Amino acid sequence: MRRGDPMWSPSQGRHTGLPLHRLITSYTMRISRHRRKFQQRVEEPKFRVNEKITNPEVRIIDENGVHVGVLPIAEAIAQAHERGLDLVEISPKDVPPICKYLNYGQFKYEQEKKDRIQKAHAKKVEVKGVRLSLRIGNHDLDIRKSQAMAFLEDGDKVQVELILRGREKAHAPLAEKVMYDFVERVKQDVPVRIEQPVSKQGGRMTLLIAKT
Known part of the structure; x- marks a missing residue:
């Protein structure tokens, strides 16, 4: 098979069983799919502004929070511009949609700031652990208390654990008292509530607390 033959694949250097025009089409489609895969999606703006608002009429709230009423979209945009402001659609699902006269740049900045704060508060709650012992001393109790307080202040829950070994397993009531005394400490x-009281599995005892 020669390179001039229409069944020759220039990229693979071997016979493919496809005519040359089919090969070219196939390679073009592969390149196109590859490019689309890495194209970034263009995000739709969260709020429509001025001429981007397509409804014929809108309900207006002015810059002072006063409800102006329903206006034709062209008149509403004109009034916003006369005030040196933008017409921002703040409630698109209403009929007609609710718009407000705003400085859109400042409004967008405040919204982004609010979104960042909400994301920070939406932190996933985790369960952190502190381990006690049947004969734990006051110094170690203070260390465990500091650890538990740090976890609770960070918004996490705390699982208090106590392991009984050997002959200690006969002293489960005492171990339970140690755990509840720790919660009181x-x-x-830090104001806390007990989400799960003491449970016992073999020699392992646990309880779960969270900040109220």
Whole structure:
């Protein structure tokens, strides 16, 4: 098979069983798909502004929060521009949609700031753990308390764990008292609630607390 033969694949250097024009079409489609894969999506603006608002009529709130009423879109945009402001659609699902006279640049900045704060508060709650022992001393209790308080202040829940080994397993009531006393110690500085009371599996005892 020669390179001039229409069944020759220039990229693979071998016979493919396809005519040359079919090969070219196939390679073009592959390149097109590859490019589309890496194209970034253009995000739609969160709020429509001025001429981007397509409804024939809109309900207006002015820059002072006064409800002006329903106006034709052209008149509403003109009034916004006369005030040196923009017409911003703030409630598109209403009929007619609600728009407000705003400085859109300032409004957009405030919205982005609000979104960042909401994302920060939407932190996923995790369960962190602190481990006690049956004969834990006051110094170690204070360390565990500080750890638990830090977790709680960060918005996480805290699982208090106590492991009984060997002969200690006969002292489950004492272990339970140690755990509840620890919760009371934490409550002195951080308001907490018990989400799951003490449960026992073998020699492992746990309870779960969260900040109220």
